[in-house]
Amino acid sequence: MEKKIEVKNLVLIYGKDIPAARKMLDDGCTQEEILRETKAVAAVRNISFDVREHELMVIMGLSGSGKSSLLKCLNCLNTPTSGEIFVNKENILTYHKKQLRAYRQRITSMVFQEFGLLPRRTVLENIEFGLEICKAARNDRLQKALEMVKLVGLEGWENRKPRELSGGMQQRVGLARALANDPEILLMDEPFSALDPLTRKQMQRELLRLQEVLKKTIIFITHDIEEAFMLGDRIAFMKEGEFQQTGTPREIIENPATQYIADFTRDINRGRIYKAGDIAKPAADRRDFASAVTFETTVEDVMSVLSEYPCAGVTGQNGELVGYIDRESAMKVFSR
Ligand SMILES: Nc1ncnc2c1ncn2[C@@H]1O[C@H](COP(=O)(O)OP(=O)(O)OP(=O)(O)O)[C@@H](O)[C@H]1O
Ligand SMILES: [Mg+2]
Structure with a gap:
């Protein structure tokens, strides 16, 4: 898949004495040393990464x-x-005002922790907000907003104010607006x-459902490890302004780059990360299966099938048999 975003050697220092902080950073000083010496915060310390088109990339890290x-x-x-940031192969840091406006209005959208809804506006008017800024025609705006209401499952709530909605519903509005x-x-x-x-789990599933249909490029920030592993096609572990490791959930579980990450990932439910296709045994020696799962079924879900049947066939993209899975192979996942 095409690279959508490319970040190269990005550095962000907050503070006045940036040259001094920069020099210390280049000399390998820690955030704490830089802060003590220069009062500047080296919040992003030389980060490089790519995000591919349609990828959901999670950035995981603790507060600060x-x-x-x-x-x-x-x-x-x-x-x-x-540093440099390329989006669609263009360096956005060289954008003029007009290009920047177009970039903010048409290429990216933001969803915030605190929802950021306008309290006096209705659900529908909140969703229309971004379209107003883009100067979309009134009728088009309305049509689009109604479509979004449907997409995020808020039918019937169009004319309510944000305060009348639960937190989960408010964030659905935030998502619809974005x-x-x-x-x-x-x-x-x-x-x-x-x-x-509970609502959080529901929204995670909702995001995955939407992503299945919409196929956006998403950067999703969290400090929750379960959430990171549930959502991310890839996960970047950030600590003190640096990426310690970037990889798929499996790569990270199997090869944590640091003790910090190993500690973090120890309790992750591996049954949700491995799929039937990852652990299927060749089917040649066993032909008849009373039960079957697709290669994309999580091992956790396979386990419930295996509580009734000793083994299950694993089917591929077109329903063809690609292997089988039994209790022994499924259990191995949990003891890795
Ligand atoms: N505008 C600012 N001016 C100065 N320092 C800042 C500014 N914004 C953030 N910082 C500092 O930069 C560091 C990184 O902050 P940042 O908000 O990016 O962390 P975070 O990972 O998003 O944390 P959280 O999970 O709490 O949101 C912190 O030390 C913070 O105090
Ligand atoms: Mg933050």
């Missing part, structure tokens, strides 16, 4: 690790101290962190 600072560079709310402009890139800064655990 620099996630929001990095994300704000991507929609030009922060001006990096140095999607209304049909952006290529969705930037989501801890969008579900203010929700209760």
